[in-house]
Amino acid sequence: MKGCRSVVRALCPLIALLYGLRADPSLQLLPAPENVTIYSYNLQQDLRWEPIKESDPLHPVTYTVQYELTSEKNSYHNLCLNIIETHCNISKFTEIKIYFKIVLRVRAEQGNLTSKWTLTPTFQATRNTTIGPVKSLSLSAYPEEHYSLYVRFQNPLLVENKWKMLYQLNYWKKITGVKTTVNITQTSERLKGLDPWTEYCVDVTVFADHKVGETSEAICAMPTASALSTGNLIALLLALGFLVIAASLCAYMMFRYRTIVKSLFHVPFQLPSHIQEYIQEHSPSQVEYSTSRSRLDLYDSVSIVDIELVQDPNESVPEDHSQSEIT
Template structure:
């Protein structure tokens, strides 16, 4: 009698088919719990998100999300999303922004369920992310000089009872000195600006507990009063008159520069004691010159006499002279 031996391939398939049942028995009929459960809240739009549960068969896996008030001591939860296949649950409308709540999520597959995974305490008005304002524009009006009008849209798209403030930062382009202006309105006016100077503006949303993201930077120039026809003529006449005055002053200075120079540079006057000193020395110099002149005359007279004596001696001794000539 032959024994029927199972085919190895069929045996492997059988084991794979029984594996989910074995695993379910091992975990007491429970699925793996969802992982990475977290709340994502952006501009008060709230979602509970998690990673999908991995199972070994093709049966669909669904999820249920619930919430309860943080102040409640009992375990009564309220359903938010029931038997949904996506891995998120939007609870923006069901849970108010000011409520403090705890959320939880569970996976189901047929008769199998997972453990609940619970979130920390959440309150949207303290735990949401505030994005930047949108549609930021700057406008300059001819009727309003030295000012810019700032308009923008609130990042919160739906109605809320949240007190939100806007902080405007503005500065001259190229400068590091910023000025701030808080406002509760989505339009405001920046006054006392320099005309024809480019200003840049940024807007940041903030609340008592949250500071939002900065907006884009927008730049514009405030206008100043334009010149009318009469003002243009007056400006031209003023400039022409100033040029004529400057030309006249230049001509007078050129023609009478000597007189002007004498006015500007007065002759120097020597102090009296110094002038007396030089006069006394001049008198002494004249006396010395008068005393030295007779001495010079005597010396000239003596030189003439010596020459005459020499000539007479030459006549007295002719032989000596002839000898000297021979030599």
């Protein structure tokens, strides 16, 4: 019996310690937020993390975000308090300048339970931000500005900064793809000396301080050619009218004197002399004529002459009444 009491006395402190830990909620911890990351795009900062699984549906998990300057150690300032979202927009807090070096931390809270703080690496917006492409890029041609195109766009950074912005503008003929680069500091440019009725394409890349931005998508347009002035238009119409009249007159003369025109432009075909002689010698008509001629040559020519005298009955008839000659 005494042995059991001694065992109980030995276990009592341990039981009391375990009971105290369970009874004191401040000593219980929630899981710390994970994958805490600062997303910075065009100098707009947003802290994001993964949500914590809720153990008590009656008490939702909330989050608290704080920051400290690297130049002021152990001096944190509240940013987002008791939020249920898993992100905190840092850019809306004007006290944090874009050139400040800061460290952010976030923890989860649920009722009296809290998690450990999760810290981010040192962050400075001017060094760690990503610069996107220019905005509202447009390429247009105007009738009064011939053989040229106008490029217009907007700075992608909405936050004022002391950066010197440089824009690299590339343009090229769509059919060739050979790029020409122009570096400008303003947000508009006129491209001169282009070929009319040829499609050109343009893209723009931002250079801000030591950072290179993303290149914009290419857009294409076609410049217009120079319009005719009133005097040039009249001269062109007169020239066209003269050409129509001249063409009509030439057509009429060719129709009226078509025989002469045909004789002038028609060269009669003539066979060579040796071919003509061969055809004449071997033509059917010539052979038949030669054959009949040779047959006639076999007979003598005969001439018959008949003389008939009509006399009066009372007259004496001569002794010879007719004369025939046969040769």
